[in-house]
Amino acid sequence: MSEQRSHGFSTRAIHAGYDPDPATGAVNVPIYASSTFAQDGVGGMRGGFEYARTGNPTRKPLEANLAAIEAGTFGRAFSSGMAATDCLLRSVLRPGDHLVIPNDAYGGTFRLIDKVFTQWGIEYTPAPISDVDAVREAMRPTTKLVWVETPTNPLLNIGDIAALADVAHTGGAKIVVDNTFASPYLQQPLALGADVALHSTTKYLGGHSDVVGGALVTNDEELDTRFAFLQNGAGAVPGPFDAYLTMRGIKTLALRMERHSDNAEKIVELLDGHPAVAQVIYPGHEAHPDHAVASKQMRRFGGMVSLRLAGGKQAALDFCARTEIFTLAESLGGVESLIEHPGAMTHASTAGSLLEVPEDLVRLSVGIEDAADLVADIEQALEA
Structure with missing residues (x-):
């Protein structure tokens, strides 16, 4: 079920990433509250799990589900939307690089870029994301990322994802769309040319104000490899109960x-x-x-x-x-x-x-x- 992209959105939201447990028939993902996993000999991992920061049997179905509902190939879950943001920025940018951000970006995104990443030699230019020409003019030879929110937070401006993707790619940059406000149900950035769809899953995906989380979804295997390295290496991962609650929320999205x-x-x-x-x-x-x-x-x-x-x-x-x-x-x-x-x-x-x-x-x-x-x-x- 998790690999059948031809199904409608709600079918994917409910079923993608998990089939009923073959041992018990449980229709919901079990909460695997274990920090480590027994191995059948050195390196003999059961199901590919060794340590919960690296992977957890509750988180894995969530990540497959996130990819499915965003019509993407690879999904990564994080402990918060800001953790996902941080992972993305550190995966794409290096000292001396430049990025374009909305001139009405979410305050937390702006704070992280302005107060932290500028200390590491990253430069940024705010531009009205609804003005494709303004974004084009903000690009530099060192621009490696165009950051898009659409709708923006809190002024609800709209960026033309397909047009902005063309601007970014023409300039040799990646484009990420923070899809938190729209949700994958209302908008599919990857299908419109975005390299990454980002979410604070705390919001519409979780949907019940009872869990904090974040997500990155992409079709780019090389980018996902970078995300996976930092997800494990920096460790900003959701716990199994957080993953369970998020997946529960997605079912009714x-x-x-x-x-x-x-x-x-x-x-x-x-x-x-x-x-x-x-x-x-x-x-x-x-x-x-x-x-x-x-x-x-x-x-x-x-x-x-x-x-x-x-x-x-x-x-x-x-x-x-x-x-x-x-x-x-x-x-x-x-x-x-x-x-x-x-x-x-x-x-x-x-x-x-x-x-x-x-x-x-x-x-x-x-x-x-x-x-x-x-x-x-x-x-x-x-x-x-």
Whole structure:
């Protein structure tokens, strides 16, 4: 089942990577809580397992599943999205190299590149990822990587993956797409020319706000060999229970993404034209400048909605404080609805930089609760 790519998305999400245990018939992946594995003589590994940092029988099916749902060949699981990010950067870049990043990249990605990798002689240039010409102009002879988020976090800009892949490859660089916001159900970067799809599996893939993880998926065997070396050598791997929870979450990804998208669209209907809202930002909104590109490469537009408040920063803070169903918290992609102020929370690290986010911006992660309740909650918070 795990190797049959012709199956539909939900079939792969539920079955890829694991068949029922031949000994017990267990239909779910067992949690192998073992740090080491007995060998049949020196070097005689059973099933290829020797030490849990190197490989674990719960993690292995997850990695096969991740590859299958991204329509890739190789999948690697990590202890967090930032661990996956770090592995990718260290696998591709060397001192003196350059990369292009979105000018509204996730704060954690920006912080790692700006505060850590620049100390090792890596240079970067921010560029608007929705402007293919601007990305092309940001390229240098030393550019080895183009980093793409689409939709971006938190301004929900859209990059044309196929066009950006052409720019990167023409310049001799690799292109990675952080596919966290879209999920593999809504968008398939590898099929559009990306070299790597990256995820914080903490978000939509896990889907229940109960596990932290990350993933890298590629069709490039040489790249995967580098990922595997650092995954084992640096050791930022998920534990077996984390792998089990992530795989459990993936099984319902398609259903959840449809409900997230349904609910987000209803929230956007309320926000659009509301006197307290200066701007509503959603790729599915026809007024979004990148709506045509999003429509071309996404199945639907997901559960992330951003808005700017007409009353400025204080209005944004007050709005965040007044919601009742939307919980004030960082992260996203869980079944429950969350609200946050990026400038003071997830993107505080960008303050004073070229990537600083507007102070009147609020980000919503629209959950799968009853839509009428979510709309009523947002409405009362805006009008209080």
